[in-house]
Amino acid sequence: MQLKVGDRLRLPGTLSQPGGEYRVVAIEDDMVEFRSSKDNVTRFVKLDDVPALLERVTPTATTPITSESFGRDHGVLSQMGYRVGAHAALPAINRQIALRRVFTTLAKDLPVGTDEPYRVEWGEAGTEARFAKMRRCLESFVDLRLKHPREYRRSIAE
Helix, strand or coil: CCCCCCCEEEECCCCCCCCEEEEEEEEECCEEEEEECCCCCEEEEEHHHHHHHHHCCCCCCCCCCCHHHHCCCCCHHHHCCCCCCCCCCCCHHHHHHHHHHHHHCCHHHCCCCCCHHHHHHHCCCCCHHHHHHHHHHHHHHHHHHHCCCCCCHHHHHC
């Protein structure tokens, strides 16, 4: 991929940086400096990592959804402290801490019991696979709640 200063790209969000439209403001050695058009947020990305980052803007599901996909009473996120909504009583910072904990926990330490296929879905700590799984989970929570907006108004807002 050939980038030049002034190019505009859509970048995905990360746990600490918002997604959206970014402009290339500098390219030095193997680093690219991006600045968001909306919030003036600056991001530095290794030049070699830009193609993978751009692919993540529109992720595709890698794990098929089956009837067993919803057979768990408690998933990894809830078991590791992520809660939202009227009954959760968790401030945003605590939810962010829980999400960071999930993102950085080694795969072998995830609370999945003996369900190895489920552990594999989560990928290793700090990887694109883990981030994509977390994102799919959060997006599916929102999608489910949107079907029942009155009951889940607070959860969606949070």
